[in-house]
Amino acid sequence: MPTNTRAAVLWGPEQEWKVEDMVMDDPGPGEVVIETAYAGLCHSDEHVVTGDMPVPHFPFVGGHEGSGVVTAVGAGVSAVEPGDHVAMSFIPSCGHCRFCSTGRQNLCDEGAKLFNNQMISRTEGDISHTIGEDEAARFAQLGTFSERLLVAEESVVKVEKDLDLDAVALISCGVATGWGSAVHAGRVQPGDNAAIIGIGGVGINAVQGARMAGAKRIIAVDPVEFKREKAMEMGATHTYASIDEALAAIPELTWGEMCQTVILSPGVVTGDLIEPAINLVDKGGRLVVTGLAGLLESDVQLNLFMLSMMNKTVTGTVFGSGNPRADIPALLSMYREGVLKLDELITNRYKLDDVNQGYEDLRAGKNIRGVIEF
Ligand SMILES: NC(=O)c1ccc[n+]([C@@H]2O[C@H](COP(=O)([O-])OP(=O)(O)OC[C@H]3O[C@@H](n4cnc5c(N)ncnc54)[C@H](O)[C@@H]3O)[C@@H](O)[C@H]2O)c1
Ligand SMILES: [Zn+2]
Ligand SMILES: [Zn+2]
Secondary structure (H helix, E strand, O other): OOEEEEEEEEOOOOOOOEEEEEEEOOOOOOEEEEEEEEEEOOHHHHHHHHOOOOOOOOOEEOOOEEEEEEEEEOOOOOOOOOOOEEEEOOOOOOOOOOOHHHOOHHHOHHHHHOOOOOOOOOOOOOOOEEEOOEEOEEHHHOOOOEOEEEEEHHHEEEEOOOOOHHHHHHHHHHHHHHHHHHHHHOOOOOOOEEEEEOOOOOHHHHHHHHHHHOOOEEEEEOOOHHHHHHHHHOOOOEEEOOHHHHHHHHHHHOOOOOEEEEEEOOOOOOHHHHHHHHOOEEEEEEEEEOOOOOOOOOOOOOOHHHHHHOOOEEEEOOHHHOOHHHHHHHHHHHHHOOOOOOHHHEEEEEOHHHHHHHHHHHHOOOOOEEEEEO
16 A cells, blocks of 8 residues: 655655655555654755755655654664654665775765665566655655655664654764764864864764763854853853854964864855965864755865974864764764754654744754654
8 A cells, every 4th residue: 555645745846845645655565654753944055045066856745853753664674663753864874885894884876876766675667655646855865854864774874763853864964974073084183173064964963973082172153152152061161153254263362282183164155265264273283174055066265284294184074974873873873872962953843734934043143953753
């Protein structure tokens, strides 16, 4: 029996989300049906709305942060069974490609199919999700803005049943990406100075990652006062409203050390932010570019002489350079023990039908993270 669901979809860029009835196929081999519990409102979905992230197929179901309960599984599924609680992983991990088998699941080869309308578990031409007569694509092979999900086993990570599913949803993108940007990609060490530029659902967790890695100064930069206050609650030691303000203060604040790690996590990265951000970096330090730029953006301002002579590193990161199957349970275990804060991250809760309000609030800087509650 095909499953009916309601899902928030885009019919094209620069449009509002519309909640539509969608029909999902029975789970095929390697597939899982999930009753969605929560979906997080990440800025990455907003990039599809603005057209910064052009996607090949509409209608397009939004959402890639999420949690839920497994209700059915297809043939051959061994990792989960009905009743299991799961976090979504916006990067599927197959377990046996060159990257998965060398501890770099965030670079799993299946990631190449992230925006295909075709499910990764299906063969060419096999349509799994339909809205009326139209085939529907799903963000990162997930599309968590939907009451029910049909996804490949590779895209779910089983979690302990006693954990709150709202916390589980946040882990699946913003927390893992932000925390990993500091701990994995940023390599923050005890006694370091770390700066985080852009305190949203991602940046706030880079603040937490830097705190847990033992940074002595954690400098949060955001134009919105509420974000700066929240950063202080979550472990920041100093805040500034702009990169320029930070640049004026950090030399003296750090006794000339500057920042061993700078994480760039604003809503939209532009090429003109790279040079000011790297000017906050210490000799031999790292600039981690976590925020996404428009797909066609390729102009960057960067003093190449200083890049070499100051021995600096500029690195990108996807999923905070972590492994979904290791990091998601590990982060939830840290939450259980009270080391990682998750409850404090949710600013507002919305019904699926209010998803546009959720994104209005994101644009207005009102949310650390908004979640859709199903
Ligand atoms: N690399 C990855 O794997 C990955 C994963 C998730 C999200 N992202 C990207 O990370 C970025 C952040 O996502 P989010 O959900 O936290 O966004 P968000 O909208 O919740 O937060 C962005 C914050 O940046 C601030 N900001 C904007 N311009 C700024 C500037 N010039 N200086 C300082 N702060 C500035 C805003 O006030 C806001 O508080 C987005 O680009 C998103 O697409 C990347
Ligand atoms: Zn995200
Ligand atoms: Zn793989």
